[in-house]
Amino acid sequence: MAVEVWWSSLAAADRDLLGILDATERARIESLDRPADRGRSLLGAALLRVAVASHLGLAPAEVVVDRTCNECGGPHGAPRILSPGMPAPWVSVSHSGVLAVVALSPHGPVGVDVQRLSDLTDPRAGRDWVRREALLKAGTAAPEMERAVTSPVPVQTDATAHELRPPLSGYVAALVTLAPADTELVIRHWPPAQG
Structure with missing residues (x-):
């Protein structure tokens, strides 16, 4: 089975989308200060x-997303799909500037990151930045790598890193998967x- 990467832009962020989200997701969105x-x-x-609905053959509102934080139990952790009775894909989400990206893998942990280069102190370090973030999201980077923001990150031997081509210029993106x-x-x- 393939690893899927889904792209979208803020042009698609219509308030009608709130109807497919659960109450926790809606509250999280409403709590943010900046539009x-x-x-x-x-x-x-x-x-x-x-993305998950397409993969599982469900309606988007039927997808159950758990965002329980592993450290404090709050509803702001990395997303995990709950899918009783059928295998749930591993997922990762990232957004920056006007872009959002979701990665979905049936093979195991996956990490994706997108970054608008103009938001970085050193845009030349963008490729290393997104690769490091994708590794962390996939759980394949050593904990000490969290402190090494701009240094190149080695990929764990069973992980595969891919440079992604964002649909807009001025962005960089990376995907790490155990597929x-x-x-x-x-x-x-x-x-x-x-x-």
Whole structure:
């Protein structure tokens, strides 16, 4: 089975998407001060549900997302899909600027990161930044790597890193997965282009 990467932009962040989210997700979005942060959070949460729904053959509102923090138990941890009766995919979400990306893998942990280069102190370090973040999200980087923000990050031997091509210039993105190196990457865009 393929690893899926789903892209979207803030242009898709319509308030109607709140209807597919659960109460915890809606409260999290409403708690954010800045409209741009609310839009990115809405888009990331909705895109995650759309991607998983497509993968599992469900409606987006039927997807159960658990964001329980492993450290404090609050509802702000990395997303995990709960899917009783069928195998749930591993997922990762990232957003920056006007882009959001979701990665979905049936093979095991996955990490994805996108970054707008103009938001970095040193845009030349962007590729290392997103690769490090993707490694951390996939759980494949050593804890000491969290402190090494701009240094190159080695990939754990059973992990595969991919440089992704964001749909807009001025961004960098990376994907790390424990899928076999020859696993197909399927790139999707949401909403699909009309035409």
